[in-house]
Amino acid sequence: MKARVTVTLKTGILDPQGKAIEGALKSLGVDGVASVRQGKVFDIELSGSDKAKAEATLKAAADKLLANTVIENYRVEVLS
Amino acid sequence: MKSAVIVFPGINRERDMARALRLASGQQPAMVWHAETSLPKGTDLVVVPGGFSYGDYLRCGAIAARAPVMDAVRDFAGDGGLVLGVCNGFQILCEAGLLPGALMRNAQLKFVCRDVHLRVERSDSPFTRGYNAGQVIRVPIAHGEGNYEADDDTLKRLEGEGRVLYRYCSKEGVVDAPSNINGAAHSIAGIVNERGNVLGMMPHPENHVEDIMGCTDGRGLFAGLAAHLERAA
Numbered sequence: 001m002k003a004r005v006t007v008t009l010k011t012g013i014l015d016p017q018g019k020a021i022e023g024a025l026k027s028l029g030v031d032g033v034a035s036v037r038q039g040k041v042f043d044i045e046l047s048g049s050d051k052a053k054a055e056a057t058l059k060a061a062a063d064k065l066l067a068n069t070v071i072e073n074y075r076v077e078v079l080s
Numbered sequence: 081m082k083s084a085v086i087v088f089p090g091i092n093r094e095r096d097m098a099r100a101l102r103l104a105s106g107q108q109p110a111m112v113w114h115a116e117t118s119l120p121k122g123t124d125l126v127v128v129p130g131g132f133s134y135g136d137y138l139r140c141g142a143i144a145a146r147a148p149v150m151d152a153v154r155d156f157a158g159d160g161g162l163v164l165g166v167c168n169g170f171q172i173l174c175e176a177g178l179l180p181g182a183l184m185r186n187a188q189l190k191f192v193c194r195d196v197h198l199r200v201e202r203s204d205s206p207f208t209r210g211y212n213a214g215q216v217i218r219v220p221i222a223h224g225e226g227n228y229e230a231d232d233d234t235l236k237r238l239e240g241e242g243r244v245l246y247r248y249c250s251k252e253g254v255v256d257a258p259s260n261i262n263g264a265a266h267s268i269a270g271i272v273n274e275r276g277n278v279l280g281m282m283p284h285p286e287n288h289v290e291d292i293m294g295c296t297d298g299r300g301l302f303a304g305l306a307a308h309l310e311r312a313a
Binding site for chain 1 (some may be wrong): 139
């Protein structure tokens with residue numbers, strides 16, 4: 001099974017990288033960008049075919065390692 | 081002072097740290113590999129040194145914080161043992177949940193390597209008793225992710241409980257925006273846990289302990305620890 005974990009910064013956490021990207025987009029002339037916040041995407045291959053079990057595994061992975069829940073939120077998706 | 085320096089792959093300040101500890105106490109610290117599951121018997125100070133553990137992959141300190149030896153460090157801290165984390169060590173202690181908050185990318189997005197001034201906020205901690213409260217010391221920093229952030233409640237608690245031990249300041253000891261080298265909340269350079277036995281700090285006091293280094297302002301931290309542990313023994 002293919003799965004994806006998306007990790008983003010919590011609202012209110014300062015994101016200097018996002019700000020720099022936002023500035024770069026503006027200086028490139030990409031119009032209409034109001035703000036940018038950056039994050040991480042993990043594409044994960046899972047063995048087995050139980051979707052509920054897969055989601056539990058992904059949640060455990062995110063809580064234990066992939067995200068720092070002090071500053072980050074995460075979302076898990078089983079893709080196929 | 082029987083100290084133990086934890087060594088992770090990618091750490092590069094462990095020998096500087098060991099030298100500073102030996103100079104302060106006359107005793108050679110034990111070097112403890114990350115795969116160990118226990119600390120040497122009689123250890124009274126654990127130091128997590130600086131560097132780039134696991135290449136800073138995922139998040140600075142994230143992988144090291146989950147290494148086998150960290151369970152032993154957590155138990156040691158739980159028993160009231162003194163733990164010092166410097167630079168990457170501070171990041172590792174935050175990731176391990178031993179200290180609150182997190183260290184984010186420097187506000188100016190640059191790796192900064194230079195001397196800074198720190199104001200010692202209190203002198204009644206094992207980590208600051210070698211200094212006077214309000215004293216300004218000069219120590220080097222070398223980090224790209226030292227911008228301390230925590231939620232408002234945590235910051236309020238840190239301040240209310242006097243747990244900020246070191247703060248970035250000007251040469252004269254004034255805490256202001258220009259001297260806040262990485263944009264840290266409240267100019268925080270070093271904090272302790274609730275019990276006061278775990279300190280994390282971004283600057284490197286171990287690199288200002290000998291005359292040949294051009295400054296010895298970092299000595300007080302190690303001398304203070306040695307004096308504290310000698311008295312406790």
